[in-house]
Amino acid sequence: MTLSARETAWARIHLLARQPGAGSIRPLFDADPERFERFHRKACGILLDMSKTSIDSEILAALLELAQASQVTARRDAMAAGQIVNQTEQRAVLHMALRAPRSAGFRAALPEGGYEDASASVEETLERMRQFTRAIHTGDIRGATGETFTDVINIGIGGSDLGPFMASRALWTVRSPMRPLYLANADAHNWEAIRPRLNPHRTLMLVASKTFTTAETMANARVVRGWLERNLGEAGARRHMAALSTNHEATSAFGIMPDRVFGFHDWVGGRFSLWSAIGLSIALGCGWDEFSQLLAGARSMDEHFLTAPPEQNLPLLLALITAWHVNGLGLKAHAILPYDHRLSRFPAHLQQLEMESLGKRVTLAGEPVRHDTGPVIFGEPGTNAQHSFMQLLHQGTTPVPADFVLVANPNHPYADNHRLLLANGLAQAEALLRGRTEAEVTAEMRKAGTPPEEIARLLPHRLFPGDRPSTTLLLDRLDAYTLGQLVALYEHKVFCLGALWDIDAFDQWGVELGKQLAKSILPELEPAGRVGEHDPSTAGLIARIRDMQGNPN
Numbered sequence: 113m114t115l116s117a118r119e120t121a122w123a124r125i126h127l128l129a130r131q132p133g134a135g136s137i138r139p140l141f142d143a144d145p146e147r148f149e150r151f152h153r154k155a156c157g158i159l160l161d162m163s164k165t166s167i168d169s170e171i172l173a174a175l176l177e178l179a180q181a182s183q184v185t186a187r188r189d190a191m192a193a194g195q196i197v198n199q200t201e202q203r204a205v206l207h208m209a210l211r212a213p214r215s216a217g218f219r220a221a222l223p224e225g226g227y228e229d230a231s232a233s234v235e236e237t238l239e240r241m242r243q244f245t246r247a248i249h250t251g252d253i254r255g256a257t258g259e260t261f262t263d264v265i266n267i268g269i270g271g272s273d274l275g276p277f278m279a280s281r282a283l284w285t286v287r288s289p290m291r292p293l294y295l296a297n298a299d300a301h302n303w304e305a306i307r308p309r310l311n312p313h314r315t316l317m318l319v320a321s322k323t324f325t326t327a328e329t330m331a332n333a334r335v336v337r338g339w340l341e342r343n344l345g346e347a348g349a350r351r352h353m354a355a356l357s358t359n360h361e362a363t364s365a366f367g368i369m370p371d372r373v374f375g376f377h378d379w380v381g382g383r384f385s386l387w388s389a390i391g392l393s394i395a396l397g398c399g400w401d402e403f404s405q406l407l408a409g410a411r412s413m414d415e416h417f418l419t420a421p422p423e424q425n426l427p428l429l430l431a432l433i434t435a436w437h438v439n440g441l442g443l444k445a446h447a448i449l450p451y452d453h454r455l456s457r458f459p460a461h462l463q464q465l466e467m468e469s470l471g472k473r474v475t476l477a478g479e480p481v482r483h484d485t486g487p488v489i490f491g492e493p494g495t496n497a498q499h500s501f502m503q504l505l506h507q508g509t510t511p512v513p514a515d516f517v518l519v520a521n522p523n524h525p526y527a528d529n530h531r532l533l534l535a536n537g538l539a540q541a542e543a544l545l546r547g548r549t550e551a552e553v554t555a556e557m558r559k560a561g562t563p564p565e566e567i568a569r570l571l572p573h574r575l576f577p578g579d580r581p582s583t584t585l586l587l588d589r590l591d592a593y594t595l596g597q598l599v600a601l602y603e604h605k606v607f608c609l610g611a612l613w614d615i616d617a618f619d620q621w622g623v624e625l626g627k628q629l630a631k632s633i634l635p636e637l638e639p640a641g642r643v644g645e646h647d648p649s650t651a652g653l654i655a656r657i658r659d660m661q662g663n664p665n
């Protein structure tokens with residue numbers, strides 16, 4: 113049987129991963145004092161250090177071969193050309209058009225044939241967003257009682273929340289023009305926690321939903337609209353509402369004035385939408401210049417992704433590292449550890465970006481995948497992570513690859529704190545690599561005067577296996593531009609993994625079943641409802657909830 117180029121490339125990866133010592137990192141440093149120099153790359157101001165992984169020249173060459181055999185470059189070019197790369201939904205994928213000037217000339221293929229001018233509609237929407245933002249900030253647009261808007265509440269979930277929330281958290285300062293707040297959870301405790309901080313006379317409400325049908329978002333939008341109406345009347349409330357959506361019919365049915373609807377297109381996936389109208393809360397909260405810089409930074413990463421050779425291409429390299437860990441070494445979790453508090457929502461954003469994109473079990477052709485796909489993504493900002501889950505990364509039974517994001521220069525004057533932060537980030541990665549040997553632990557305990565029997569008792573608990581992989585991304589500073597670069601880097605990493613695994617990284621059918629079942633359970637929880645057909649566990653739980661709420665079964 114002849115193997116295809118892809119199969120051959122995969123076979124090579126698996127073979128390399130089975131070599132004795134594969135997965136070991138420390139010997140690679142021992143053998144090559146220049147390893148850091150040879151295994152770090154710098155592009156777009158981001159330094160990517162992959163030397164603390166077990167990838168050596170041979171493995172890197174094999175991974176690059178896999179990328180070539182998987183036609184990552186050709187697929188990338190097809191995406192940039194606006195072809196229908198989201199095959200199951202028959203859509204082009206053009207978030208890159210959102211941050212490109214009109215002269216870039218992005219076009220989106222239409223399923224019925226022909227193309228639409230993506231860049232033209234992006235430019236038009238951006239200009240409307242810019243004017244609206246300016247008018248809100250200058251007070252040309254005011255609330256129903258003539259007061260200026262001080263707060264903007266973005267009501268959305270998933271990609272209509274996580275990206276804008278992450279970016280606002282990173283970019284907002286006390287000097288920013290408005291306070292951006294985010295309401296996502298259908299649990300009204302979320303709204304109850306936000307409401308006391310808001311003055312209805314000064315609050316602008318954005319309903320952010322690509323489809324404008326998402327149950328959680330619509331439930332929250334009705335609650336907040338009701339609050340505005342009670343305080344301002346129906347007509348007054350309308351002056352406080354805007355929508356970010358592709359569904360103009362539904363926004364108008366909800367009562368949002370047509371000139372307050374900022375649209376985008378189905379070639380923008382939810383988790384890639386923070387650059388579109390969905391990012392309006394970033395512009396309003398942090399300022400138009402910041403939003404523009406965010407787009408410009410992402411654009412610079414797009415240009416790098418589209419033009420850099422594979423061996424220098426940061427998104428591709430990040431993807432190949434993950435492929436090595438998941439498929440070569442069988443490591444199925446991945447930690448995101450930003451050592452910058454402004455990036456505290458970054459892991460949450462990447463959770464959706466990576467897991468919704470890459471949590472797939474069939475190929476584009478609908479065949480079962482032959483390789484594992486997306487790992488579990490989780491994370492917290494350092495140093496908080498160290499005091500919660502890092503124990504498992506250091507001494508748990510399975511290595512968990514981690515991305516450390518370090519920022520050399522802070523945007524605050526507390527140099528001591530920043531040194532402490534960086535020292536911890538560097539130390540965690542070093543500890544994962546280096547580990548701690550029996551000789552080291554024994555010597556340290558002896559020095560501390562620990563009796564021999566106590567040393568023997570504690571020794572196994574105090575050993576660190578080391579040789580655990582991590583990748584470091586080092587930024588000079590974090591600002592809107594570099595944030596744009598960082599987020600776009602991960603977006604393109606996801607694209608590359610989708611191509612390597614031959615899956616559709618742009619659909620999300622896996623979220624549908626739960627939504628459908630929730631619809632059928634909903635009436636069963638009403639006071640006069642009845643428990644329907646379910647598995648015994650679900651039926652039992654519904655019955656108990658009805659009991660606890662004092663409703664008959």
Ligand SMILES: O=P(O)(O)OC[C@H]1O[C@](O)(CO)[C@@H](O)[C@@H]1O
Pocket residue numbers: 268269270271272320321322323324325326329382383468620623
């Ligand atoms: O913007 P919408 O249409 O409300 O969707 C919100 C989110 O829901 C999802 O469809 C998943 O349920 C995400 O892909 C999306 O980001």
